[in-house]
Amino acid sequence: MEDIKPIRVFLEVAEQLSFSGAARTLRMTPASVTRIVAALENRLGQQLFVRTTRQVALTSAGAMVAARFRPVVEAFDEATDDITRASRPDLGRLRINAPLSFGMRVLPDLTEAFRLAYPNIDLEIHLTDALVDIIAEDCDLAIRVSRPPTDKSTIWRKLCEVPRYLIAAPSLFERVPRPSNPDELETSLLLSYSATNRPETWEFHKAGQTRTIRAGSAIVSNNGDYLFGVASAGGGMCVLPDFITRPGLEAGDVELVLPDWKLPSLWLTLYYPPYEKLPPLVATFNDFFEAYIRDLDGLVF
Amino acid sequence: MEDIKPIRVFLEVAEQLSFSGAARTLRMTPASVTRIVAALENRLGQQLFVRTTRQVALTSAGAMVAARFRPVVEAFDEATDDITRASRPDLGRLRINAPLSFGMRVLPDLTEAFRLAYPNIDLEIHLTDALVDIIAEDCDLAIRVSRPPTDKSTIWRKLCEVPRYLIAAPSLFERVPRPSNPDELETSLLLSYSATNRPETWEFHKAGQTRTIRAGSAIVSNNGDYLFGVASAGGGMCVLPDFITRPGLEAGDVELVLPDWKLPSLWLTLYYPPYEKLPPLVATFNDFFEAYIRDLDGLVF
DNA sequence: ATTTACTATTGCATCTTACGTAATAATTAA
DNA sequence: TTAATTATTACGTAAGATGCAATAGTAAAT
Secondary structure, eight states, rough: OOOOOHHHHHHHHHHOOOHHHHHHTSSSOOHHHHHHHHHHHHHHHHHEEESSSSEEEHHHHHHHHHHHHHHHHHHHHHHHHHHHHTTOOEEEEEEEEEHHHHHHEEEEEEEHHHHHHHEEEEEEEEEOOSSOOOHHHHHHSSEEEEEEEOOOOSSEEEEEEEEEEEEEEGGGGGGGOOOSHHHHHHOEEEEEEOOOOOOOOOEEEEETTTEEOOOOOSSESSHHHHHHHHHHTTEEEEEHHHHHHHHHHHHHSEEESSSTSSSSEEEEEEEEEEOOSHHHHHHHHHHHHHHHHHHHTTSSS | OOOOOHHHHHHHHHHTTTTHHHHHHTTHHHHHHHHHHHHHHHHHHHHHHEOOOOOOOOOHHHHHHHHHHHHHHHHHHHHHHHHHHHHSSTTTEEEEEOOOHHHHHTTHHHHHHHHHOOOEEEEEEEESSSOOOOTTTOOOOOOEEEEEEOOOOSSSEEHHHEEEEEETTTTTTHOOOOOSSSGGGGGGGEEEEEESSSEEEEEEEETTTTEEEOOSSSSSESSSHHHHHHHHTSEEEEEEEEEHHHHHHHHTEESHHHHHBBOOOOEEEEEEOSSSSSSSHHHHHHHHHHHHHHHHSSSSO
């Protein structure tokens, strides 16, 4: 396994045509320079310098080695410079994993603002609702909208809470009676979001009371927007996060069911691979995201 | 001073996405791989891998480092390959220093034969009669035609002897009497070759007798061909090596003076800078030159 | 669910290696 | 002839790397 240090020493000697001079600029002893160059000559099987105690000259082999290696070593140093300079927190590439609906509805504005602030950070946005392995997925951070994490092994950071609402289209209550408490919910009408295709359970709260309802299995989907579509078409009711339901609620396409009963909020969370120390770029995005959410002041969620 | 080894290790891990796998192919212990990569991350100030005990993935910083360094390391290895391959004795460049007249008369045929035998060895022929410092002159070997060297410090190798003859144009003896022994030589007619512009001294030998004659200072030149020109024009007589006088003698332009008296031969010598070990290319030329002279069998000298 | 096998890591002891110092030989300049 | 500088080498030391064993964690297999 070739090493680069002997060649650095050799190049310096070749430049100055002096062992002790090279030793001075490299802050080594002349003895080391001698040994290192001698070892290099030994390895290459040819003499690189012709030297007496007062004169040093390159052999033609040495001249060739110097000519061949000088640009290579320079390229190496340039690369190291680039990399160390690339520890800047405002330049590079960030791979972000986010849920589908959230990504489509919230991220575009956010990323545009981010790119305005950090035009030299490229983004790679991967949208999926699958419970991806954050390590295997090759991403730098993941955005999740979920119940508070119980997982101990991963690192996460709560950004804000996302309220959830049970919604349905007004037309639905033209054909079925409007429920007045959770127990009256008809299971077959309860559309469930689930990545695992097993129906959710919903906890309704009202003044200390708690009702746990199991959603139906008639329609289970891993896509909230699809469920919202079904609901607004009058096909049932479902629990969806604020950022999905808000436009429809404001437009009157859907309405709240059991408005007095609250559902536990979801958490908007940033997940990281198990970093020892947050990479600069990730920290930058992290801070930006937090500020963005703070400035939004619950306007979206 | 950046070193290349940690990057080699890092690249191998990045390729396999496994520390122990990299350790196996690099024939190291996993412990070393861990430590080396950790040290590199430490130096670069950023995490390159995200790893659990069973999964290893590149961070985006790591991916960037890998992408940036892979071609650089490859270039480095290519360079080392080139150089080690260039220790071949039949490929490269040879800088040769030779005397002017010898170079012009003898070298062309020799170098053509050499290039026929070794088409991939480039030649750099530097012709001068100056007593150059063989080290300062940046040459790999020097050809000299001179008296046997007394210098202890330089390395030399005798190739053959070069007879010298005292010659003059026949026309000269139409205006001055032909000498019959060295003592009759008229100093003012004795053209002298000398690099230092001090006239030579010639030792004539005949059957145990020795006569030492000092050449004149009327015309002293550092160029044998010029002196031959003067002599063949009838301007005087001079002592010149065989390879200069032979064509003129055969053509009858000049003739031997005092043919019974012999002058000490010069030596055709190869000089080397103080190599510890003869470089392959130099050895190649050396052997070729010796064989060439041997095959010539005194035909030129 | 439990076990097994493999992983990355770390502490510790060892060993190789590189380093600096000092001495030597050689050469140039004074 | 002397002084100064150079490249080199021997040798003792120190620092660094390495290997081994133990540990903790994870994924696959039972």
